[in-house]
Amino acid sequence: MDTKRFEITRRAALMTSAAIAANVINPMRAFAQETPRKGGVFFVHYGAEQRQLNPSLQASTGVYIIGGKIQENLVDLDANGQSVGVLAESWEASPDGKTITFKLRKGVTWHDGKPFTSADVQFTAMNMWKKILNYGTTLQLFLTAVDTPDPLTAVFRYERPMPLNLLLRALPDLGYVSAKHLYENGDIRQNPHNLAPVGTGPFKFVQYERGQYIIAERNPNYWRPNAPYLDRIVWRVITDRSAAAAQMEAGQLHYSPFSGLTISDMARLAKDKRFIVSTKGNEGNARTNTIEFNFRRKEISDIRVRRAIAHAINVPFFIENFLGDFAKIGTGPIPSTSTDFYPGPDTPQYPYDKALATKLLDEAGFKKGADGTRFSLRLLPAPWGEDVSLWATFVQQALGEVGIKVDIVRNDGGGFLRQVYNDWNFDLATGWHQYRSDPAVSTTVWYRSGQPKGAPWTNQWGWQDPAVDKVIDDAATELDPVKRKALYAEFVKRVNTELPLWMPIEQIFVTVISAKARNHSNTPRWGSSSWHDLWLAE
Amino acid sequence: MRILSLAGRRLAASIPTLILILIGVFLLLQFAPGDTVDAMMAQMGGGDAATARQLRQFYGLDLSVPAQLGNYLWRLVRFDLGFSSIYGKPVATVIAERLPPTILLMTASLSFAFFFGLVFGVIAARGVNKWPDTIISTLGLIFYATPSFWFGLMAIVVFSVYLQWLPPGGFEDIGLVQTGIWRTLDIAQHLILPTLTLGLIFLAIYLRIMRASMLEVLNLDFVRTARAKGLDETRVIVRHVLRNALLPMVTLIGLQAGTMLGGSVVVESVFSLPGLGRLAYESVVQRDLNTLLGIIFVSALVVIAVNFVVDILYARLDPRISTEA
Numbered sequence: 017m018d019t020k021r022f023e024i025t026r027r028a029a030l031m032t033s034a035a036i037a038a039n040v041i042n043p044m045r046a047f048a049q050e051t052p053r054k055g056g057v058f059f060v061h062y063g064a065e066q067r068q069l070n071p072s073l074q075a076s077t078g079v080y081i082i083g084g085k086i087q088e089n090l091v092d093l094d095a096n097g098q099s100v101g102v103l104a105e106s107w108e109a110s111p112d113g114k115t116i117t118f119k120l121r122k123g124v125t126w127h128d129g130k131p132f133t134s135a136d137v138q139f140t141a142m143n144m145w146k147k148i149l150n151y152g153t154t155l156q157l158f159l160t161a162v163d164t165p166d167p168l169t170a171v172f173r174y175e176r177p178m179p180l181n182l183l184l185r186a187l188p189d190l191g192y193v194s195a196k197h198l199y200e201n202g203d204i205r206q207n208p209h210n211l212a213p214v215g216t217g218p219f220k221f222v223q224y225e226r227g228q229y230i231i232a233e234r235n236p237n238y239w240r241p242n243a244p245y246l247d248r249i250v251w252r253v254i255t256d257r258s259a260a261a262a263q264m265e266a267g268q269l270h271y272s273p274f275s276g277l278t279i280s281d282m283a284r285l286a287k288d289k290r291f292i293v294s295t296k297g298n299e300g301n302a303r304t305n306t307i308e309f310n311f312r313r314k315e316i317s318d319i320r321v322r323r324a325i326a327h328a329i330n331v332p333f334f335i336e337n338f339l340g341d342f343a344k345i346g347t348g349p350i351p352s353t354s355t356d357f358y359p360g361p362d363t364p365q366y367p368y369d370k371a372l373a374t375k376l377l378d379e380a381g382f383k384k385g386a387d388g389t390r391f392s393l394r395l396l397p398a399p400w401g402e403d404v405s406l407w408a409t410f411v412q413q414a415l416g417e418v419g420i421k422v423d424i425v426r427n428d429g430g431g432f433l434r435q436v437y438n439d440w441n442f443d444l445a446t447g448w449h450q451y452r453s454d455p456a457v458s459t460t461v462w463y464r465s466g467q468p469k470g471a472p473w474t475n476q477w478g479w480q481d482p483a484v485d486k487v488i489d490d491a492a493t494e495l496d497p498v499k500r501k502a503l504y505a506e507f508v509k510r511v512n513t514e515l516p517l518w519m520p521i522e523q524i525f526v527t528v529i530s531a532k533a534r535n536h537s538n539t540p541r542w543g544s545s546s547w548h549d550l551w552l553a554e
Numbered sequence: 555m556r557i558l559s560l561a562g563r564r565l566a567a568s569i570p571t572l573i574l575i576l577i578g579v580f581l582l583l584q585f586a587p588g589d590t591v592d593a594m595m596a597q598m599g600g601g602d603a604a605t606a607r608q609l610r611q612f613y614g615l616d617l618s619v620p621a622q623l624g625n626y627l628w629r630l631v632r633f634d635l636g637f638s639s640i641y642g643k644p645v646a647t648v649i650a651e652r653l654p655p656t657i658l659l660m661t662a663s664l665s666f667a668f669f670f671g672l673v674f675g676v677i678a679a680r681g682v683n684k685w686p687d688t689i690i691s692t693l694g695l696i697f698y699a700t701p702s703f704w705f706g707l708m709a710i711v712v713f714s715v716y717l718q719w720l721p722p723g724g725f726e727d728i729g730l731v732q733t734g735i736w737r738t739l740d741i742a743q744h745l746i747l748p749t750l751t752l753g754l755i756f757l758a759i760y761l762r763i764m765r766a767s768m769l770e771v772l773n774l775d776f777v778r779t780a781r782a783k784g785l786d787e788t789r790v791i792v793r794h795v796l797r798n799a800l801l802p803m804v805t806l807i808g809l810q811a812g813t814m815l816g817g818s819v820v821v822e823s824v825f826s827l828p829g830l831g832r833l834a835y836e837s838v839v840q841r842d843l844n845t846l847l848g849i850i851f852v853s854a855l856v857v858i859a860v861n862f863v864v865d866i867l868y869a870r871l872d873p874r875i876s877t878e879a
Contacts, residue, residue, distance in 0.1 A: 065836075066597060067640050076599045150601035205612065206642065226641060227652065227828030229728050250728055255832065256703075256823045259723055262710040263826075266722040400596075429596030430588030430841050439587070450599055458600060468603035472595045 050534065055247050056552035058533070061260045061272035062251040065226065068210035071192035072144040075151050077274050077301065077525075080189075080544030082230055082251055086127075087215030088546060089191040090118060090137070091184055093300060093453075097355070097540045099184040103132065103193055103216065104170075107184070113177030113495040120168045124239045126195045127220045134164040139196035141172065143204060151458055152190045155183075177493045179500060181356070185453040188300070188541060218244035218548040227253055238548070245551035261285065270530040270552070273543040274301070275342075279402055282526055283340070290531055295342065295524040297537025300453060301544075302351040305407055305521040308436070308445040311478035315382060315391050316443060322515045324376035325444075326366035329414045331520045333368070338406050339523070346522035348508040349459050351451050353524065353540075356497070359505035364512040366520075373418045384419045392421035398432050398447030403523070408446055438470040440478070449473070449519060455504050460488045463511055479516040561862055568858050575854065576630070576847055580623055583843055589615055590639045590841040597840075613639050626847065635851065636844035640836065645848035649830070653852065655725055656829035659821070660814050662745060663753035664807060671757050672803065675764020676791065682769060690761065698758035706751040706824035713747060720747055723826040748825045752818060756810060763806060767799040774798075800871055808864035812857045 064078055071083040091107070094100040101107075104118040124132040141162045145152035158178070163171040172178075193216070198209050213221050218240070219232035230251040234244055252269060254260040261281035263269045265288075277285070286293035307325070311317045335343050344352075347361045382390040393415070397408035412422040422444070427435055436445045450473075452458045461467060465480030484507065491503035527543065529536055535549040536542065591609045595601050610616050617625070629636055635645035678690040714722035721727070726741050771777065772795055780794045819831035830849055837846040 064597065065640075067594060067642065074598050076597065078597065148605065150595075150598050150605065153602050153605060211642065225828070226648075227832065228725060228826075231728070252724065252728070252826065253828075254723065254826045256826070258707050259710065259824045259826060262707065262715055263722045266710070266714045266718065268722055268724075427587060428593075428839050430590070430593035430839070431586060432588075433592045433596050434588035438592075470606060471601075471603045472592075473600050 050553065052245050052534065052549075052551045053553060054245050054551070056245075057248045057250055058246050058271065058547075058550065058552060059269045060249060060251045061263070061269050061276050062230065062253050063255060063257070063260070063276045065253055069213050069221075069224075069230075070194060070210045072140050072194040073148050073204070073210065075149055075189050077544060080541075081273055082232075083192070083213055083215075084217075084544045085219040085249060085547055086213045086217045086221050086232055087192050087194065088217045089189075090187050090193065091191060092188045092545060093540050095538050097299070099188075102546075103137075107180070109178075109180040109495075113179065113493070114174045116172045116174070116178060116180060116183060118170045118172070120170060121239065122168060124216050125237060126216055127214045127235060128195075128198075130195065130197055131167075132193075132195075132216050133167040134162075134170040135167070136193055136196045137170040138162040138164050139200065140193045141170075143199070144194060145190060148204065149190060151186075151452065154461070155186050155190055155457060177495055179493070179495050179497075181497050181500075182454050182456050182492075185356075186457050189452055189544070190457070217546050219246075219249055219546075222248075229253060240548050243548040245549070246547070249547070257281065264291065264528065264530075270533060271536075272528040274298070274525040274527075275401070277528055279339070279342070282342075282528055285528055291528055292531055292533075293526060293528050294537065295526055297527055297539065297542035298525040299353045300540035301525050302353045302451045303448045303523050303525075304346045304349070304351060304451065304519040305403065305523065306446055306449050307411065307518040307520070308442075308447075309477055309479075309515070309517060310440060310443050310445075311516070312440060313393070313443050315380075316393075317478075318380045319515065320376040320380040321382070322518070323366060324373040324380070324418065325415060325420070326515065326518050326520070327369045327376065328373035328418045328420075329411055329520070330368040334407065334410050335521060338410070339403060339521070342526055343403070343521055343523045346519045348512050349449065349451075349462065349519055350455055350504060350508055351522045353522075354451060354453070354455075357455055357501055357504050359501075359508045363505075363509045366515075366518070370418060377418060377420075382419075388419055389421045390419040392423060393443035394425050395422050395444040395446065396425050396427065396432060396436055396442045398445070399426070399428050400448065403521075404447055407521070411444075411446065433472045437472045437474065437476045440476060448523075455507070456492045460492070460507070462517060463507075464488045475516070477516050479514075481510070481514055481516075484510050484514070557866065560865075564858065564862050564865075568854070572851065572854050573627075575850060576627075577623065579847060579850055580626065580843065581619075583838075583841065583846070584619055586841070588841060589613075590843070591615065593840045594639075626844070630851075635848040638837075638842055638845040638848075640840045640842045640845065645844050648833070648845060649848055649852050652828055652830050652833045655827050656815065656818055656822075656831060657856075658741075659745060659748055659752065659818055659827065659829060660811070662749040663756065664810070664814060666749055666753035667756035667760050668803065668807065670753075671760020672764055672800075674757075674761045676768060676796070678761065678765045679768035679772065680791070682765075687765075691765070694758040694761045697754040700755075702751055702755055703820045703824055705754060706747070706821055709747045709751055710824070720744075723824075725827055744825075748821050748827060751824070752814065752821045756814070759810075760803060760806065763802055764799065767802045768795060771795045771799045797871060801868070804864055804867050804871065808861040811860035812853070815853050815856065 066078045068074060069079055069083045071079050071087055088102050090102060090104040091099050092102050103121055105121050106119045107116060109116045120134055126132060146156040146159055158175040159172060160175050161173045195214055198214055199207055211224055218235055218238045220235045222231040222233050224230045231248060233248045254263060257278045260272055261277045264272060264285065282293050285291045309316045309322055315321050331345055347365060348363055350357050350359060352358050377390055384390055395408055395411060397404050408424050412424055415422050435441045449462060450458055461474045463475055463484055465475060465485055467474035487503055487507045491500055494500045494503060527537060532553045534551050534553055539545050590613055591606050638645045638648050641648045674690045678687040681687045710722045713720045721744050725744055732740055777790060777794060780790045818829055819835050822829040822832040834846060834849045
């Protein structure tokens with residue numbers, strides 16, 4: 017690899033990463049003793065408007081960042097990543113794992129004054145989570161009924177055993193409750209409350225001006241005592257990342273969530289005392305960068321070629337020079353932030369080894385032609401994130417070195433999903449795999465065979481392995497947490513050996529927030545959480 | 555009455571063009587991979603095949619392409635622009651909400667570019683090849699060659715971040731609830747930077763055209779006559795030269811009204827203005843066909859209207875061109 021051309025970037029990255037590290041180590045300067053201040057307006061950067069704001073209907077950070085303050089989930093995660101009750105106070109599973117009972121919180125009311133009861137949970141689970149919510153439909157596939165013996169008890173009945181820890185890890189994202197009395201009549205998808213949400217949360221929806229802003233104000237009847245602190249939250253719609261950085265500096269924004277600014281702006285603001293730039297509070301939103309292989313290409317269906325491709329790419333070099341402290345080397349589909357399931361780095365890995373890559377390609381019988389090229393591949397990068405675009409170019413150059421010519425084909429979001437997951441019109445694809453607390457939520461679908469054609473972010477590679485399918489199915493219904501972890505370790509070992517897709521980089525979203533904010537980034541999914549304890553210092 | 559019938563004829567003549575454009579865009583978008591449900595999946599971060607099938611039905615995407623096109627045109631005949639899939643509202647409502655900022659921005663920047671282009675063009679032409687001309691022409695070239703997003707960002711950095719004189723973006727102040735004159739002033743303040751950014755590029759063009767056209771008219775016989783009969787220089791310039799030199803400028807307004815609607819995409823994104831340009835961009839990315847076609851329809855109407863006004867202005871400026879012709 018020609019290192020000269022990266023010289024400047026590397027130096028810049030090293031300098032800025034030192035600055036970021038300084039901030040990460042000391043994000044909460046000594047303000048433990050301060051008394052929380054009531055009042056203030058918190059301004060949030062909102063980069064991509066969604067079609068609706070109800071988190072019971074759409075699981076994505078773009079919805080949680082707003083809907084998650086207005087509506088609440090049954091359970092959330094506490095500072096240590098453990099399950100903590102929100103609308104549910106306690107839970108219990110039957111020994112056969114087919115019945116899970118939630119005791120609900122007493123005295124909670126919707127923003128319109130009606131009481132919150134188990135009927136709301138029943139309605140939401142059966143009509144939204146099971147039928148409409150993305151990933152919820154898969155999670156609740158075997159949910160047969162929710163019984164409501166009294167207004168504060170909801171009993172979930174499953175056809176097959178549902179591991180309690182899987183449900184509890186999934187519910188922070190996939191467990192937001194909507195009001196039955198507002199949704200029971202008419203088409204749920206077209207309900208006007210989808211754009212003017214009504215919930216039980218610390219903030220009440222006020223106004224949504226499309227393309228401009230969304231406003232929510234303090235809920236005076238919130239069930240947590242003395243919460244929330246803020247008077248209002250205002251989300252400003254700013255699509256241009258550089259403009260958002262300028263607005264942060266001009267004091268028009270307090271918070272830009274989920275890596276909403278450019279890498280260079282984040283590095284620059286990290287040196288500014290007015291801001292904190294950190295990955296803290298986003299541990300629950302880990303993602304990995306992928307290389308997805310299309311087995312319909314005969315060259316790629318040869319495992320030596322897939323391994324050669326992995327060996328040919330210098331991942332540490334890429335991370336050091338382009339992503340700095342915002343990323344680390346990935347070891348497989350389960351990221352190291354997932355302490356309950358991470359099997360350790362002791363699974364088959366593919367360190368950078370150009371000689372080995374060349375040898376594998378030669379062995380596979382793909383000799384270099386007169387022009388030094390063995391064969392050529394079309395690489396489709398996903399359009400989200402600067403890192404994917406940089407990574408695609410890096411892969412192109414690295415593979416060129418071992419005689420594989422790569423043509424990069426760029427698409428927008430809809431085009432990328434259609435070409436890769438529906439039309440299979442790719443040789444290599446690269447994007448993000450989002451890990452959602454438990455491998456059964458959105459990770460194993462990348463490997464399990466039998467995925468319907470066109471389902472995005474699933475196994476559309478033309479690859480299947482009965483052993484992997486079996487381990488995935490067993491783990492999804494295994495009730496013993498220790499055995500489940502062992503099954504997923506087996507799964508990672510197996511897919512890292514076969515390499516139907518490769519996940520060599522692990523990333524966590526970066527938060528840029530005003531140094532005046534207090535009690536921020538204090539849970540693993542803080543950007544999505546309710547912000548009932550967030551306050552602004554003078 | 556004469557003007558009305560002219561307007562009617564103009565509109566009738568542009569209907570075939572309009573329909574061709576709409577059909578063309580409709581078919582072009584069919585070639586783009588992915589539909590609005592794919593775009594929605596991309597935004598949601600995943601979903602299963604059954605959901606996708608339901609959504610396709612919901613948005614009417616399960617019909618064949620000719621059937622969809624037929625439906626669209628039939629609705630258009632009844633002045634129904636359809637339903638926007640990203641906004642969940644009728645397209646006409648969505649566009650009506652987004653039109654005012656764009657029209658405001660367009661009018662402001664066109665007026666700015668026209669007025670200063672005229673003034674600087676005249677100054678440059680009067681001092682041709684002397685220092686005012688050199689300075690004005692060089693500045694014009696710089697403005698013309700600089701990309702507008704860069705201009706916009708630099709304007710924000712200088713005037714909002716460092717000097718803190720003007721707001722860095724948005725259409726109005728959200729923190730305060732304002733009414734009447736204060737709200738107008740607030741919006742005006744928010745529009746200063748976007749107007750300058752969009753206007754500077756066009757200013758360069760107007761300036762060059764005005765300068766060239768002034769120089770041409772200054773050499774014509776009637777100017778020599780005017781001078782010969784003893785008129786002072788200002789009178790010669792204003793009464794005789796300017797009026798004739800203005801014609802190409804007016805033509806340019808008509809031509810550029812369309813360009814400006816397009817150019818505003820960048821400026822609206824940088825300054826977070828809720829305008830038509832950003833809406834168009836979003837509709838392409840989200841494959842929201844109805845909204846996009848609606849925007850094209852409305853933009854075409856705006857361009858036709860502007861050109862109609864330009865034609866009338868021609869007649870006022872130069873009596874030899876009559877509206878009858």
